[in-house]
Amino acid sequence: MRSSLVAALGLMLVASGAHASSLRVSPVGLTVNPGAATSSIRVWNNDKSPLGVQVRVFRSRIVDGEEWLEPTTNVVASPPITKLAPGGENLVRIVRIAKTPVEEGERYRLLVDELPDPKRRKAGTINVLVRHSIPVRFESAQ
Numbered sequence: 001m002r003s004s005l006v007a008a009l010g011l012m013l014v015a016s017g018a019h020a021s022s023l024r025v026s027p028v029g030l031t032v033n034p035g036a037a038t039s040s041i042r043v044w045n046n047d048k049s050p051l052g053v054q055v056r057v058f059r060s061r062i063v064d065g066e067e068w069l070e071p072t073t074n075v076v077a078s079p080p081i082t083k084l085a086p087g088g089e090n091l092v093r094i095v096r097i098a099k100t101p102v103e104e105g106e107r108y109r110l111l112v113d114e115l116p117d118p119k120r121r122k123a124g125t126i127n128v129l130v131r132h133s134i135p136v137r138f139e140s141a142q
Helices: 001-013
Strands: 023-026 030-032 038-045 051-063 066-071 075-078 081-084 087-095 105-113 130-139
Touching: 023 087, 023 130, 030 038, 030 087, 038 051, 038 081, 038 105, 051 075, 051 087, 081 087
Parallel strands: 030 130
Antiparallel strands: 023 038, 038 087, 051 066, 051 081, 051 105, 075 087, 105 130
């Protein structure tokens, strides 16, 4: 009985036009060596339609075992917004622009978001937008 219900729900999702994203990102974690100020990620669009992508950088702090994200101007992503052609890819640079020395354990988090495409909105369908959350650590020279 339960497997029949799961199968029926799955069939309803397929029939209703559920759409999953084809946004791919690599690597899934970055460690920037002492003295270096840049790194990069690559984003791919495996879909047959153009795909808008936004990359944002936040300072990551662990407080009482919980991660808190704070806006930052110390590290930027370039380009912060890009449009990927079908089957296309792009390199996004992660740059530490702060002039101060790297603090021990300086951590950031990249949020790589698929942007909604108004052309994909259709009655009775579900569009799933993907967010990749990538940890970034800048190592200090000490």
